[in-house]
Amino acid sequence: MPRKKNTRAPRPKMKEKEKEKKVSSIKSFSRLKGMKDILFDEYRYWELVIKKATEMARVYGFRRVDTPILEDARLYERSTGKGSDIVTKEMYTFVDKNGERVSLRPEATPSLTRVYIEHGMFNLPQPVKMFWLGPIFRHEKPQAGRYRQATQFDLEIFGEEGPVADVMLILIAYNFFSELQVNVQIQINSIGCEDCRKEYLAKLLEFYKERGRRSKLCNDCKKRLVKNPLRLLDCKEEKCIEAREEAPQIVDFLCDSCREHFIKVLEYLDELEINYNMNPYLVRGLDYYNRTVFEIVPVEKEEKSGLPKLALGGGGRYDGLVRYMGGRPTPACGFGLGLERTIAKIKENNIPLKKDEDSIIFLAQLGEQARRKSFILFEELRRAGFKVRQAFTKDSLKIQLEEANRIGAKFSLILGQKEVMDGTVLFRDMDSGIQEIINYKKVKEEIEKKLEKK
């Protein structure tokens, strides 16, 4: 056949082109706002992070629990609480066919508390330590590090009152990040128990009501003064920050047992050499917290950051929740941390991922007979523990070798008509391009030998 000249392909006639255009203008779908697809290479980061989370949880004796993504809306309204934005503004809530109000879970703790109660886990040896990992949903405006579907790694300890539990959680979270080479600091505070907080709140209100002070607050804070005065403390408005400087601090109002608890926590953290910062303004947005609250924030390398850093995780103690949700009085604490944000940090730090695999052996085939034989050989090698790859759907050797190259195969085994007849296999070293003929029956031994040499 004569060589094709570089004649131009005839342009499609206008009509055809228009037709095509019509076809392609059919509405196509795209992701929902704030939702992300995780594709091929990206997934390697996920494997890394999930593996680390699993490992950390297991080492410290946490056992995995999964809960449904959909729950009774009231579960969250009661536990997370109407004082939180999560419930009032951000929850995905629907009415199902039976008229039940159901919600996509916005966080893990309520479900796990439900699990503890529903399955009578107070009958298990205490404490009960749960490891949970999965998607959560919050209907917010998406932004850097904020998605409507996010993934959390969450640990909860039920039935342990002592400060060791708080510390263990903080330690795990801290190690989790350290070992992923993400530099973090723990922001920590104690918001006391119901009793001491009551006293403190009274003082706090008194303080803010002093002459002129209230009028200086931002509008949100004026509302908070009535609804949720603790939250005055972590307002980011400059004037509110100014105002709080002189405000009474809750640590000064802790009752004896709360103070002792908090001090013990801090002592442990000192001994464990965990980088923490006692932050008297940290209060957290959920209703159920008491005593220890903490957040995990990234430590930036240079002074590149403005003050508000995205928290990578947060948690604390919620001793009253189990009872409040209808269970026996049970002390508890937990934390959740965001995997998307964690991965973003890992990427930011250019932490190299381990190479996918080395010493991949690619199996190429030519012709129907050879393909069948390759299938068998492939299974044999796979069972023998070799990292084999193939492209049996392809016919052309060229394309198969391209594939071998793309995935970084060390060697290719080529099996064609000729080799089938001779009972041999072509062995190709992908770096050098050197090939040799080896006996089909001795393939495994030969591969072993070659791999050792490398």
Add this chain to the structure above:
RNA sequence: GUGGCUAUAGUACAACGGUUAGUACAUCGGGUUGUGGUCCCGAUGACCUGGGUUCGACUCCCAGUAGCCACCCCA
């Protein structure tokens, strides 16, 4: 919910008020019908939607939508 920025092939970017909207990478094909990575040649493939200004808009204006970012809040 409020505000800012952006919108061009699969991706990353150009350009222009006026016939064929460029480049790189990716993809596909060929040079090599049993040989990849390099090289060479070729091909496929895009102006977010609607309105306005204009003789003429991908370009200018407005709106919508989407994306990114910030505030709020949080993982």
